[in-house]
Every structure is written in structure tokens, then in C-alpha cells.
Amino acid sequence: MKLLKLTKLVAIATVTVSSLTSSLTMAADGKVYRLKMAESWNTNFPIFGDAPREMARLAEEMSDGRIKITIDSANKHKAPFGVFDMVRSGQYDLGHSASYYWKGKVPNTLYFTTMPFGMTAPEQYGWFYYGGGQALSNKVYNKFGLMSFPGGNTGNQMGGWFQKEINSVDDLKGLKMRIPGFAGEVLAKLGAKPTNIPSGELFTALERRTIDALEWVGPSLDLRMGFHKIAPYYYTGWHEPATELQFLVNQRKWKRLPDDIRTILKTAMKLSAYDMYIQSYHESAENWAKMKSEFPNIQVKSFPKDVMSAMYKANQELLDEKSAEDPLAKEIIDSQQSYMKKARxxxxxxxRAYLDSVDAVEQ
Amino acid sequence: MKLLKLTKLVAIATVTVSSLTSSLTMAADGKVYRLKMAESWNTNFPIFGDAPREMARLAEEMSDGRIKITIDSANKHKAPFGVFDMVRSGQYDLGHSASYYWKGKVPNTLYFTTMPFGMTAPEQYGWFYYGGGQALSNKVYNKFGLMSFPGGNTGNQMGGWFQKEINSVDDLKGLKMRIPGFAGEVLAKLGAKPTNIPSGELFTALERRTIDALEWVGPSLDLRMGFHKIAPYYYTGWHEPATELQFLVNQRKWKRLPDDIRTILKTAMKLSAYDMYIQSYHESAENWAKMKSEFPNIQVKSFPKDVMSAMYKANQELLDEKSAEDPLAKEIIDSQQSYMKKARxxxxxxxRAYLDSVDAVEQ
Structure with a gap:
């Protein structure tokens, strides 16, 4: 059977040899490209984990099976925050994670996830793809033999679940809150006590008031955590206006891939990132409706103006410090700030004008 | 030379026959797929025309040249609003246009572009991909042997350029405005005189006050039209909150394409649509900054609340009329309205809460 098929193929190929030469060459060098990806999430983690799976499925289907991507979750490789190192070393070819997870190691990676008081999702995508963001990302990552691309956006993250209202800057003093990263540094400047607690212990910590508050993501992923059952106040966001995950690619591996395989991979990464933004938007809308109908007493609050002003000022001071420490940090921060100013x-x-107009009419 | 190559290939293929069978099959049936696309835009029309070109480039590169798409612009095929018919008949395999252009022929296509007082871009993408929109689009298009997919979003369109201020519903009476489509019908209900004028004559018509106002797109495409040089008021939007263009596909042609080619085409369409949304956002930000710096006296206005209320009411009445006329129209309108309510x-x-908070702080 197989021999017969080959004979037939040669016959066909001989007839239309000129148009087939390139395809046959491709098929001949076209071994299957097996790529290994490490993700920072555990198996079946929704939304965040859907993006790399969607990416792998698209790449496999578009390449007619010539690309096969195996994804190892954090519960397998045991290093959720080690994705940067594992892709850098070549242990994995690809990674799916969040750039700010390794800011302790490479501080300038921080800026590619999201920044307090920073850009919204379309603004940030505009900056990344049309306003110089990709080139700056290359400056940060290429020196480690890596490339980084957007890996999916959560949209605007909520400010978090609070056991008590925040009515003044004084209410932040001593506040024990699970809030990692740059935003945690901002709150620390104002006297809060940012802490980090493993996700499996967060519910109990908030319920027993070991912490006064926490931020997670937003309704899309907060619903399954159950925080709405034990905390009365849900604050609107300021600290992660458009959290973008990242795909990481090992450059040595990349250079050995043919052009069509590269374009397929880049396209699959870019599309699954945009899709995650829309999926997050959808799940947030659905899940917020569920939370609110089951727990109608949840109160949505925004921080009062003087609290916001204090956080804004502390954030600017931190940005100034980072800029003074490192010329590349300054270059990235300046690029983001000037783009945001124009885009905003x-x-x-x-x-915003549209939403205001419609809201006024509907009330 | 060619024969030698084929002999070598057979040798290689015989060795690894199991892994190569599918690739060789693909290569053998893998003639080049030549597809013809008609677009509603003239050659080199920016942004709208970039989306189908980006789509064609991606498809060609990902397929390693097995997909070749030729694009005919409106100045070639002479039927900018005939794309629906030309793809339906098979004269073209693909189209790039806007669904509301053929609402006179197939009224229910209207709803897939944008609706006055309708969804913003992320809301609308959420509805289309996760909230039932694609299935409803299939219901409308499949009976004509067509499929339709998002083809690029302009983002929120501005309400238009006005020679005089609109301070009350009375100011709409007799207002001569270039505003096509459903929004034109809304304004007509309030006594305005919506007109349509070929794009090449718009500048002169507004300058000589043959019309009192016009809407085009937003800064992304308005800048090159020059309206900001001759009209003092730029009103914020209400009538096209997230205008989505469409790719059209002839289903008979589609059924003859292999799976990998289909996935490549679908992915290229979906990605170039999202990209156009971000490109539009970027160009709007850039071009608005240019307009405002060259003509600092341009006044951005929002329609007063009673004008918005009257338009909103007229819009609801029109939606009710459409729903009463046609069960499928009702199904689409209900689906959009209930999704929008949750997403909003x-x-x-x-x-919105984030933008409000930051704005208060910065002022």
C-alpha cells in the first residue's frame, strides 16, 4: 500500500514538477518540529492556560502537523517563576508566563506586563505594536538570547477585595494586603504592609483576617477563588490596567526554524494573545453578573480622590527612582509615558466620552 | 537536475515513510491555491486596505507560498458596494467590505458592523466570539452561500464635524448632514435631513455649507480629508461605537480547500482584524494630536443630554420596528442588547472607573 502510494506520487510529481519542487523540498526537509513549552500555570488553569493551548493548536493545524508543541505546566516542571531561566538555558524552547515575575533578576522586564496608572489594553497594544514597544522589549530580552511577545491580556484588573472601607490615606497605614510587584512597593511607601501568600492559602487568610485585603485578577478568575463570599468591598482598579502575559522564545532554537514555521508561530502567539483579552473581557462580564446575583450586597467602590492622588504620587516617585538608576529603564518609562499621554x-x-454620554441617557 | 532531486526525495521518503506520508500527500495535492479578493476600497486606501493586504501576506507566508491572494480594489472592479454579490456568485472567492453596505439587499447583515448606542470594540468582539455572534452571522450569511468574519475595527467613531453647535433637539431640525445607514434613519426621525455625498465631494460640500455637518470615521482617517480645516466643532460619537469591517468567503470555494489552508486563512483573517483595531487606535491618537496642534481652536463637544436622549429613544423605536418585522432581526437585536447589558x-x-479615577487625580 505505502509503496503503491509513493509510486503514484512520483507519477503525479513528474507531471507537475515545476510547481511541486518547492513543496516537495519542504516536505523532505519538513521533519516534524517538536517544541517544548513551559508555562507558569498549573494544569487546567483557565484563561491563562487556554492561551498557550490555543497557540499550540493553531500552530499544529496551520502547519498540517509539522509543528508539535508539548506544554509542561508548573505542577510538572515545579518552577512557575523559573520560566525565564528554563527558556534561556534551552531546557524549554518556549515559555508562557508574565514578564514581571522575574523583575528581581532582570528589572527591566517589569514594564512589559502592566504598570500602575499605566495604559489600558488597546493603548498598550498600540504602544507595543506601533509605538516602539516591541523594539524596547527586544533590547531587554535579546541580550539573554530570548525574544518576548504578548501572551494574552487580562484587561483591567480590579483593585481587590477589602474587609474594610478605605476612606483616607490613613486607612492604608498598616493595611495588610496581598499585592505583589510594583503596586506593592507603591502601597508600602504609604505605610501599607504588602505581603505575598501562596494562592491556595489566600481564601483562609482573608477569611480569618490574617490579611485585610488582597488583589487577584478580576471577576474572570476571582469567581472560582470565592473571595466574594467573605469580603464586602470590591475596589476598582488602579494598579494593573492591562496585564499582558508573555510568550518567551529561545533565539538559538528560533534561528534553526524555517521562515514559514516562524511566521506560523508568531501569528499563533499574536492571535492567542488578542483572543485571551477578549475571552477575559467576556468571562469578567459573565462572572461579575454571577457574583452580583448570588451576593447582591457586594459593594463596588473606587478609592477616594486623595487616596488615589497619594498612590499616584508614590508611583511617580518610584518611576523617577527607576529612571535614575538605569538608562534603559528611563528609555522604556519615557516611551510608555509619552505614548500614553497621546493615546489617553x-x-x-x-x-470614555461615548460611555459617559450613554450612561447619562440611560439613567 | 530535477529528476535527480526527485530520486533523492524518494530515497529519503522511503526511509522515513511513516512520518512523511501525510506531508507528501499534502505536497502532491498541494498545488498553489490562488484566491481572488474584491475589496470595497480604492487602491492604497489606508487602514481599511491594510487589513486585507496583511491578511494575504500572512496567509502566503504561513503556507510557504501555497496560498496566493490577489486583491482587486474598487477602482478596478468598479463595484464598491457589490462585493456581496460578486463573492456570492463566485466571481471572487473572498471579499473585504462592511456588512452594512448591503443592508438594502439583506437587511440583517446590518447588525454585524456596528449599531448606534451599541457595543464598544471589546464588548462586540466578546459577543461575536464568545456570546453567540458568529452563529447568528452564519444564520444570515450561509443561506447565500457565504461566510462572514470580522475584518478589522475602526474603534469608536467620532460623531462628526459640524459648522454650528447643537444645543437642543430643535437644532437637529432641518440639519443637512452626511450620515448614512441606521444612524441617518435615527436623525431623520428627529427632523434632520441625512444625505449621502460621494467622498470626493465632501470637503467642498462642507466648506460651501451645502451640508451643515458630516461624519466620516475619526482622526485616523479624517485627517487626510481635511475637515478640521473648515469646521470648528468635532462631536464625540454615539452612532458607530465600534465599526467592524467584514471578510466574506464563498462557501463552495471554501469546501474545496484542505483543512490546513482553511485554518491558515481563518487565522490570518482573525489576526488582521484585531490588528486593524489596534492600528486604528494608534493612528487616531497620532492624528488627533496632529490636528489639534495645527488647529488648536477645534472644539470637541458632546451632544447635550436631551439631544442624546432623543436620539436614544428614536434608535430604540427603530430597533423595535426591525424586531417586529423579522424574527431573525429580533433574535440578533435581543442577543446584542442582552450581551451589551451584561458587558457594559x-x-x-x-x-471606565479606571479612566475616571486617573483623570480626577491628574487634574
Whole structure:
């Protein structure tokens, strides 16, 4: 059977040899490209874990099976925050994680996830793809033999679940809150006590008031954590306006891939990132409706203006410190701030003005 | 030379026959797929025309040249609003246009572009991909042997350029405005005189006050039209909150394509659509900054609340009429309205609350 098939193929190929030469060459060098990806999430973690799976499925289907990506979850490789190192060393070819997880090791990776008081999702994608973001990301990552691309956006994250209201800057003093990263540093400047607690212990910590507050993501992923059952106040966001996950690629591996395989991989990464943004938007809308209907007493609050002002000022001070320490940090921060300034004027006269007008009419 | 190559290939293929069978089969049936696309835009029309070109480039590169898409612009095929018919008949395999252009022929196509007082871009993508929109689009298009997919979003469109301020519903009476489609019908209900004028004559018509106002897109495409040089008021949007263009596909042609080619085409369409949304956002931000710096006296205005209320009411009446006329129209409108209601609650506590908080701090 197999021999017969080959004979037939040669016959066909001989007839249309000119148009087939390149395809046959491709098929001949076209061994299956097996790539290994490490993700920072445990098996079946929703949304965050859907993005790399969608990416792998698209790449496999578009390449007609020539690309096979195996994904190892954190419960397998045991190093959720070690994805940077594992892709750098070549232990894995690809990674799916969040750039700010390794800011302790490479501080300038921080800026590619999200920044307090920073850009919204369309603004940030605009900056990354059309405003110089990709080139700056290359400056940070290429020296480690890595490339980094957007890996999926959560959209605007909520400010978190609070056991008590925040009415003044004084209420932040001594506040024990699970809030990692740059935002934690901002709150620390104002006297809060940011802590980090493993995700499996968060519910109990908030319930027993070991902590006064925590931020996780937003309704899309908060629902399954159950925080809405034990905390009365849900604050709107300021600290992660558009959290973007990242795909990491080992450059040595990349250089050995043919052009069509590279374009397929880049396209699959870019599309699954955008899709995760829309999926997050959808799940947030659905899950917030569920939370609110089961627990109608949840109160959505925004921090009062003087609290926001204090956090804004502390954030600016931190940005100034980072800029003074490192010229590349300054370059990235300046690029983001000047892009955001321009883009925000547009956001305000387009989507925001529209939402304001409609809201006024409907009330 | 060619024969030698084939002999070598057979040798290689015989060795690894099991892994190569599918690739060789693909290569053997893998003639080049030549597809013809008609777009509604003239050659080199920016942004709208970039999306199908980006789509064609991605498809060609990912397929290693097995997909070749030729694009005919409107100045070639002479039927900018005939794309629906030309793809339906098979004269073209693919189209790039806007669904509301053929609402006169197939009224229910209207709903897939944008609706006055409708969804913002992330809300609308959420509805389309996760909230039932694609299935409803199939219901409308499949009976004509067509499929339709998102083809690029302009983001929120501005309400238009006005020679005089609109301070009350009375100011709409007799207002001569270039505003096509459903929004034109809304304004007509309030006594305005919506007109349509070929794009090449718009500048002169507005300058000579043959019309009092016009809407085009937003800064991304308005800048090159020059309206900001001759009209003092730029109103914020209400009538096209997230205009989505469409790719059209002839189903007979589609059924003859192999799976990998289909996945490549679908992925290239979906990605170039998202990209156009971000490109539009970026160009709007850039171009608005340019307009405002060259013509600092441009006044951005929002329609007063009673004008918005009257338009909102007229819009609801029109939606009720459409729903009463056609069960499928009702199904689509109900689906959009109920999705929007849920998604808007989320938009308001996420992006909108964030923008409000930051704006208060910065002022």
C-alpha cells in the first residue's frame, strides 16, 4: 500500500514538477518540529492556560502537523517563576508566563506586563505594536538570547477585595494586603504592609483576617477563588490596567526554524494573545453578573480622590527612582509615558466620552 | 537536475515513510491555491486596505507560498458596494467590505458592523466570539452561500464635524448632514435631513455649507480629508461605537480547500482584524494630536443630554420596528442588547472607573 502510494506520487510529481519542487523540498526537509513549552500555570488553569493551548493548536493545524508543541505546566516542571531561566538555558524552547515575575533578576522586564496608572489594553497594544514597544522589549530580552511577545491580556484588573472601607490615606497605614510587584512597593511607601501568600492559602487568610485585603485578577478568575463570599468591598482598579502575559522564545532554537514555521508561530502567539483579552473581557462580564446575583450586597467602590492622588504620587516617585538608576529603564518609562499621554487624549474623547454620554441617557 | 532531486526525495521518503506520508500527500495535492479578493476600497486606501493586504501576506507566508491572494480594489472592479454579490456568485472567492453596505439587499447583515448606542470594540468582539455572534452571522450569511468574519475595527467613531453647535433637539431640525445607514434613519426621525455625498465631494460640500455637518470615521482617517480645516466643532460619537469591517468567503470555494489552508486563512483573517483595531487606535491618537496642534481652536463637544436622549429613544423605536418585522432581526437585536447589558456593567466598573479615577487625580 505505502509503496503503491509513493509510486503514484512520483507519477503525479513528474507531471507537475515545476510547481511541486518547492513543496516537495519542504516536505523532505519538513521533519516534524517538536517544541517544548513551559508555562507558569498549573494544569487546567483557565484563561491563562487556554492561551498557550490555543497557540499550540493553531500552530499544529496551520502547519498540517509539522509543528508539535508539548506544554509542561508548573505542577510538572515545579518552577512557575523559573520560566525565564528554563527558556534561556534551552531546557524549554518556549515559555508562557508574565514578564514581571522575574523583575528581581532582570528589572527591566517589569514594564512589559502592566504598570500602575499605566495604559489600558488597546493603548498598550498600540504602544507595543506601533509605538516602539516591541523594539524596547527586544533590547531587554535579546541580550539573554530570548525574544518576548504578548501572551494574552487580562484587561483591567480590579483593585481587590477589602474587609474594610478605605476612606483616607490613613486607612492604608498598616493595611495588610496581598499585592505583589510594583503596586506593592507603591502601597508600602504609604505605610501599607504588602505581603505575598501562596494562592491556595489566600481564601483562609482573608477569611480569618490574617490579611485585610488582597488583589487577584478580576471577576474572570476571582469567581472560582470565592473571595466574594467573605469580603464586602470590591475596589476598582488602579494598579494593573492591562496585564499582558508573555510568550518567551529561545533565539538559538528560533534561528534553526524555517521562515514559514516562524511566521506560523508568531501569528499563533499574536492571535492567542488578542483572543485571551477578549475571552477575559467576556468571562469578567459573565462572572461579575454571577457574583452580583448570588451576593447582591457586594459593594463596588473606587478609592477616594486623595487616596488615589497619594498612590499616584508614590508611583511617580518610584518611576523617577527607576529612571535614575538605569538608562534603559528611563528609555522604556519615557516611551510608555509619552505614548500614553497621546493615546489617553484619544481614549477620553472616544470610548470614555461615548460611555459617559450613554450612561447619562440611560439613567 | 530535477529528476535527480526527485530520486533523492524518494530515497529519503522511503526511509522515513511513516512520518512523511501525510506531508507528501499534502505536497502532491498541494498545488498553489490562488484566491481572488474584491475589496470595497480604492487602491492604497489606508487602514481599511491594510487589513486585507496583511491578511494575504500572512496567509502566503504561513503556507510557504501555497496560498496566493490577489486583491482587486474598487477602482478596478468598479463595484464598491457589490462585493456581496460578486463573492456570492463566485466571481471572487473572498471579499473585504462592511456588512452594512448591503443592508438594502439583506437587511440583517446590518447588525454585524456596528449599531448606534451599541457595543464598544471589546464588548462586540466578546459577543461575536464568545456570546453567540458568529452563529447568528452564519444564520444570515450561509443561506447565500457565504461566510462572514470580522475584518478589522475602526474603534469608536467620532460623531462628526459640524459648522454650528447643537444645543437642543430643535437644532437637529432641518440639519443637512452626511450620515448614512441606521444612524441617518435615527436623525431623520428627529427632523434632520441625512444625505449621502460621494467622498470626493465632501470637503467642498462642507466648506460651501451645502451640508451643515458630516461624519466620516475619526482622526485616523479624517485627517487626510481635511475637515478640521473648515469646521470648528468635532462631536464625540454615539452612532458607530465600534465599526467592524467584514471578510466574506464563498462557501463552495471554501469546501474545496484542505483543512490546513482553511485554518491558515481563518487565522490570518482573525489576526488582521484585531490588528486593524489596534492600528486604528494608534493612528487616531497620532492624528488627533496632529490636528489639534495645527488647529488648536477645534472644539470637541458632546451632544447635550436631551439631544442624546432623543436620539436614544428614536434608535430604540427603530430597533423595535426591525424586531417586529423579522424574527431573525429580533433574535440578533435581543442577543446584542442582552450581551451589551451584561458587558457594559463590566466596562463601567473596569476601564471606565479606571479612566475616571486617573483623570480626577491628574487634574
Amino acid at each position: 487624549v484619544w481614549t477620553n474623547i472616544s470610548d | 456593567v463590566w466596562t463601567n466598573i473596569s476601564d
